Amino acid sequence: MQPMNFNVSIPVSFFKEGNVKKRFEQVVDVFFEELVDMGTLDDVLANLGWTKTQSKWTPPFQVGHGLQRVSLPLSA
Secondary structure, three states: OOOOOOOOOOOHHHHHHHHHHHHHHHHHHHHHHHHHHOOOHHHHHHHHOOOOEOEEEEEEOOOOOOOOOOOEEEOO
C-alpha cells in the first residue's frame, strides 16, 4: 500500500464564525475538570513546565510560536 499525503487548508471564514474557538474552550474546560476530579492538576501542570509559587501557578515562558505543516500518511 502506498502512503498518501493528506494536507488540510481551512478557510479563514471558518475561524471567523467562532465555532473553533468555542469548541476549543469547551475541550479545555473538560480537560481541567478531569484533572481536578482525578487529583492530578498539580502534577500535570508541573510536567508541562508551569511553576507554583506559594499558591499561584505561573505558565512557562513562551519563546515563540509558528505554523508547522504536517503530512499524514493515509491508506487509500
